[in-house]
Amino acid sequence: xxxxxxxxxxxxxxxxxxxxxxxxxxxxxxxxxxxxxxxxxxxxxxxxxxxxxxxxxxxxxxxxxxxxxxxxxxxxxxxxxxxxxxxxxxxxxxxxxxx
Numbered sequence: 447x448x449x450x451x452x453x454x455x456x457x458x459x460x461x462x463x464x465x466x467x468x469x470x471x472x473x474x475x476x477x478x479x480x481x482x483x484x485x486x487x488x489x490x491x492x493x494x495x496x497x498x499x500x501x502x503x504x505x506x507x508x509x510x511x512x513x514x515x516x517x518x519x520x521x522x523x524x525x526x527x528x529x530x531x532x533x534x535x536x537x538x539x540x541x542x543x544x545x
Contacts, residue, residue: 447531448522449476459522459531477521481536485514490538493518497534502527505534 447456451474455466462471472478484490493512497505504525512518522532 447533450474451476451479459526472520477536481518481521484536484538487538489540489542490514491541492539494537494539495519495521495534496537501533505532508534511539 448459448461448471449456450464450467450469450471452469453464453467454476455464457465457471463469464471464474481493484493491514493514495508495510495512495518497509501509504523505528508519508523518536521534521536523534526532526534
């Protein structure tokens with residue numbers, strides 16, 4: 447499921463526009479904004495795509511660590527066959543050294 451970051455309407459994965467407010471979900475989805483924040487963060491060194499334990503094969507194959515400067519798969523994962531839609535999420539990998 448995609449969630450609009452403007453009105454928080456949940457939509458099916460294949461929809462590119464929010465049916466409630468008309469936002470472009472490629473840019474204004476919760477996951478797209480999360481990725482943007484990770485990429486802009488100086489503390490994050492990589493992006494991790496996390497899939498839940500019962501994810502479909504496509505989501506499990508996409509799970510992993512990606513360099514911020516490399517190709518990062520777009521969520522929802524293409525070919526996802528999860529029952530309730532793609533539930534993958536972006537997470538930052540942060541390397542901190544300190545006390």
